[in-house]
C-alpha cells in the first residue's frame with residue numbers, strides 16, 4: 378500500500394512494485410491521476426485498488442485505518458504522502474494555518490496510519506512499515522523549519538517503533554531522500570544538488586525495504602553532508618546552512 382501514489386515518488390514506487398505483479402492499494406487525492414496510474418500498474422501486471430481522500434482529515438484517516446485492519450493489513454505499508462511549506466520569498470515566515478495543515482498530514486495522519494498498521498502487523502507477526510522522511514530531518518533548514526521538524530518527527534518515530542516491533546517480526550524503515558524531481562521539490566527554495574529521477578529513488582527504496590534496512594538515505598554525497606550537520610556543533614552547522622543558501 379502506498380499513500381501519496383499520485384505524486385512523483387509514490388507513482389514511481391507504484392510502477393516499480395507493479396512490475397513484480399504485486400497487489401497494490403494506491404492512495405492519493407487526485408482521482409483522475411489515480412485512475413491513470415491504476416491503468417498503468419494493471420498493464421504492468423499488478424492487481425490494483427484505489428482510495429481517494431484527504432489524509433489530513435484525521436477522522437477519515439481513522440475510519441480508513443479501521444477498514445484496512447478489518448479487511449486485512451497489507452504486507453508493506455509505505456506512508457509517503459506529504460507536503461512542504463517555506464518561509465516565503467521575502468523570508469516573512471510560515472503561516473500558522475499552513476503549518477497546521479502540514480503537521481496534520483506529514484506527522485499526525487502518517488503516525489495514525491503507521492500506529493494502526495503496526496498493532497495489526499504485531500498481532501499477525503509479519504509486515505513492513507515504511508515512513509517517508511527526508512535528509513531535512515538531520516538538521517532544521519531556516520527556509521523550511523516546519524517541514525524539517527515534521528520529517529525529524531517521522532525519523533525518530535520510525536527508529537523508536539523499529540525496536541519495539543523487531544521481536545514481533547515486523548520491519549520498520551525510514552526513508553530519507555535528498556532531492557528527487559517532483560512538483561514539491563521544484564517549489565522548494567534553495568539549491569538542489571544531486572537531484573535524482575523518481576524512478577531511481579523508487580528503485581533504491583524498494584531494494585532497501587526488501588532488506589528491512591533501518592534507514593534508506595540517498596544520494597551518498599548529500600546524505601554524508603547532511604549527517605555532518607547533525608553531529609557538528611550547531612553554530613558551525615548554522616554557518617554551513619547559510620553559506621549553502623538555505624537561509625539564516
Ligand SMILES: NC(=O)c1ccc[n+]([C@@H]2O[C@H](COP(=O)([O-])OP(=O)(O)OC[C@H]3O[C@@H](n4cnc5c(N)ncnc54)[C@H](OP(=O)(O)O)[C@@H]3O)[C@@H](O)[C@H]2O)c1
Pocket residue numbers: 380381382383384385386387405406407408410430431432433457458459460482509510511512553554555556557558559560561562
Ligand atoms: N521530492 C523530494 O525532493 C523529496 C525529498 C525528501 C522527501 N520527500 C518526501 O517524499 C514524499 C513524496 O513527495 P514527492 O516529491 O513525490 O511530492 P509530490 O509529487 O508533490 O507528491 C506528494 C503526494 O502527497 C499527496 N498529498 C498531498 N497532500 C495530501 C493530502 N492532504 N491527503 C492525501 N494525499 C496528499 C499528493 O496527492 P495529490 O497530488 O493527489 O493531492 C501526492 O500524491 C513526501 O512525503 C516528501 O516530503 C520528497
